[in-house]
Amino acid sequence: MPQTAYQAPLFLPSREAVSGYEYLLAIQPDENIAADIRYFRNKIWELAGDYPGQYHQPYITIYNFLGFQQKESSIIDALSVVSKNVKSCFIHLEDFSSFEGSGSIYLSPQPKNYFSFLLKYLYPTIFNCDGINRQSNIYSSTEPFILLARNLKKAQFTKAWTYFKDKPYKSNFLSESLLLMRKELLKNDQYTVVGKFKLK
Numbered sequence: 001m002p003q004t005a006y007q008a009p010l011f012l013p014s015r016e017a018v019s020g021y022e023y024l025l026a027i028q029p030d031e032n033i034a035a036d037i038r039y040f041r042n043k044i045w046e047l048a049g050d051y052p053g054q055y056h057q058p059y060i061t062i063y064n065f066l067g068f069q070q071k072e073s074s075i076i077d078a079l080s081v082v083s084k085n086v087k088s089c090f091i092h093l094e095d096f097s098s099f100e101g102s103g104s105i106y107l108s109p110q111p112k113n114y115f116s117f118l119l120k121y122l123y124p125t126i127f128n129c130d131g132i133n134r135q136s137n138i139y140s141s142t143e144p145f146i147l148l149a150r151n152l153k154k155a156q157f158t159k160a161w162t163y164f165k166d167k168p169y170k171s172n173f174l175s176e177s178l179l180l181m182r183k184e185l186l187k188n189d190q191y192t193v194v195g196k197f198k199l200k
Contacts, residue, residue, distance in 0.1 A: 020068075020069065020184065020185055021066065021067055021068070021069050021072075021182050021183070021184060021185055022064070022065075022066055022067075022182070022183055022184075022185045023063075023064070023065050023066070023067045023075070023132075023180060023181065023182050024059070024061055024063070024064055024179075024180070024181045024182075024191055025061075025062045025063040025064075025079070025122070025126070025178060025179070025180055025181075026059040026060055026061050026062055026178070026179050026181060027059065027060045027062065027091070027175045027177075027178060027179070028057070028058070028059045028060075028177075028179050029058055029059070029060075029091070029093075029146065029173050030173040030174075032171070032173070033058070033093065033146075033171055033173055034057075034058050036169075036171065037058040037107075037146065037148065040148050040164075041054050041055075041148055041149065043160075043163070044105065044148060044149050044152075044160045044164075047156075047159045047160050047163055048149075048152060048155075048156035048157075048159045048160045049156065051149055051150075051151065051152055051156060052150065052151050052188075053147065053149070053150055053151075054149070055190075056147075056190060056191075057181075057190065057191060058146050058147075059146070059179065059181075060091075060109055060115075060144050060145065060146055061140075061141055061144070062115070062118050062119065062122065062140065062144075062178070063119075063122065063123075063126055063138060063139070063140050064138075064139040064140070065126065065132050065133070065136065065137075065138045065139065066132065066133040066135075066136040066185065067131050067132045067133055067182075068131055068132075068133060069182070071130060071131035072131060072182070072194060073131075074129055074130055074131040075126075075129050075131035075132070075180065075195075076180065076194070076195045078125050078126075078128075078129045078131075079122075079125065079178065079180060079195060079197050080195075080197055081125075082121070082122060082125040083177075083178055083197035083198065083199060084198075084200060085121075085200070086118070086121065086122075086178070086199045086200065087199060087200055088174055088175050088176050088199040088200065089111070089114045089174070089175050090172050090173070090174055090175075091109045091110070091114075091172060091173055091174075091175050092109065092110045092111070092170075092171075092172045093107045093108070093109055093110075093146070093169065093170070093171050093172065094108075094110070094169065094170045095107075095167075095168060095169055095170075096148075096164045096165065096167060096169060097145075098157075098161050098164075098165070100157060100161075102150060102151065103149070103150060103151050103152030103153065103154070103156065103157045104147065104149065104150045104151075104152070105148045105149045105152070105157075105160060105161060105164055106145040106146060106147045106148055106149075107145065107146040107148065107169070108143070108144070108145055109144050109145070109146065112144070114175075115144040119140050119142075123138070123140075126138060148164075175199065176198065176199055177196050177197055177198050177199055178196075178197045178199065179193050179195070179196055179197075180193070180194050180195035180196075180197070181193050181194065182194050
């Protein structure tokens with residue numbers, strides 16, 4: 001299977017730009033797929049040992065940005081309004097992809113035009129919201145993904161990818177909502193859900 005370019009949404013801002021909180025706007029898969037992903041990550045651990053992010057929540061990142069917790073309500077209010085005009089969509093997952101350069105293994109969700117629409121439609125709302133930190137950038141991934149592993153060392157990646165590269169996988173779920181998640185910047189914490197926005 002050919003490798004696809006992988007673009008991580010996470011960033012390392014300068015300390016001058018740090019607001020204290022990093023936000024993700026994301027789509028979370030349903031519990032059945034989340035259980036599959038826990039199984040896949042556990043298999044990677046069996047094959048390759050410990051690796052960063054093996055216990056993180058599975059999600060598809062739409063936007064990644066810095067914001068101010070004291071103005072979080074303005075972000076939530078803005079997303080509550082705009083999400084009412086976004087249709088839900090069946091997201092399809094099929095087979096595994098990788099990018100050796102970042103030691104990554106992931107699932108690519110389809111249809112890509114749905115994620116392209118989300119990026120274009122939601123950007124003005126996020127850009128114009130006074131809850132974001134305008135000294136930092138707004139990041140997005142042009143290649144959406146559900147991450148199974150990242151930053152695997154070369155030997156770890158080889159063991160894990162040798163196992164997964166020819167394994168079939170097919171599943172789907174309905175994207176019924178967008179999640180706004182937050183964590184304290186520069187800490188390796190799990191994200192906390194601070195807003196859930198139902199799609200039509």
